[in-house]
Amino acid sequence: EAQVTQNPRYLITVTGKKLTVTCSQNMNHEYMSWYRQDPGLGLRQIYYSMNVEVTDKGDVPEGYKVSRKEKRNFPLILESPSPNQTSLYFCASRSPVRVNEQFFGPGTRLTVL
Amino acid sequence: GENVEQHPSTLSVQEGDSAVIKCTYSDSASNYFPWYKQELGKRPQLIIDIRSNVGEKKDQRIAVTLNKTAKHFSLHITETQPEDSAVYFCAAQNYGGSQGNLIFGKGTKLSVKP
Numbered sequence: 771e772a773q774v775t776q777n778p779r780y781l782i783t784v785t786g787k788k789l790t791v792t793c794s795q796n797m798n799h800e801y802m803s804w805y806r807q808d809p810g811l812g813l814r815q816i817y818y819s820m821n822v823e824v825t826d827k828g829d830v831p832e833g834y835k836v837s838r839k840e841k842r843n844f845p846l847i848l849e850s851p852s853p854n855q856t857s858l859y860f861c862a863s864r865s866p867v868r869v870n871e872q873f874f875g876p877g878t879r880l881t882v883l
Numbered sequence: 884g885e886n887v888e889q890h891p892s893t894l895s896v897q898e899g900d901s902a903v904i905k906c907t908y909s910d911s912a913s914n915y916f917p918w919y920k921q922e923l924g925k926r927p928q929l930i931i932d933i934r935s936n937v938g939e940k941k942d943q944r945i946a947v948t949l950n951k952t953a954k955h956f957s958l959h960i961t962e963t964q965p966e967d968s969a970v971y972f973c974a975a976q977n978y979g980g981s982q983g984n985l986i987f988g989k990g991t992k993l994s995v996k997p
Binding site for chain 1: 889892917925926927928929932972984985987988989990
């Protein structure tokens with residue numbers, strides 16, 4: 771089954787404690803991205819990756835890092851989380867070479883105390 | 884870069900009525916316009932999309948119209964049902980561009996009252 775998976779689905783942590791949210795897709799998609807969703811602000815892109823070892827900033831990259839060492843994985847790293855990073859995070863993937871549906875992961879609800 | 888405005892932010896209709904959500908975009912190079920539906924606690928999922936060479940597309944009770952000159956596109960839901968209640972996002976993309984990022988509107992919360 772074609773899918774995007776994220777882990778963990780829920781996370782409560784404290785300010786400053788480094789964390790990683792994993793994202794994996796099994797559709798051999800070149801393009802992957804991370805969004806955060808906050809009430810009234812919609813889906814804002816954090817980082818995206820056009821392919822392995824190619825990443826770039828989205829609209830709200832401050833406080834986040836990503837890596838793309840393998841095509842299927844695109845982890846989101848918060849080196850020193852702060853309360854303003856409390857949000858719902860979605861990973862997504864699609865093929866950029868033609869018009870195609872963007873598939874979203876199930877979401878990770880992060881709370882930073 | 885592209886900017887997508889979506890209105891209204893909330894919409895309440897009676898079951899059986901029609902609902903219309905409107906979006907405008909700024910980049911005339913955008914050529915692909917999908918609509919996503921997000922049910923409570925779930926991920927966004929594609930419900931319909933339209934390319935810039937088409938003015939209208941229909942899928943059962945859902946239709947999307949595109950006016951390239953005015954740079955706006957709309958989602959129309961007819962005969963609404965309670966299960967249509969969700970947040971709807973429009974998006975715009977230049978899929979031939981160097982980045983091809985999907986730019987989303989802020990969403991419309993649709994409530995269908997039985």
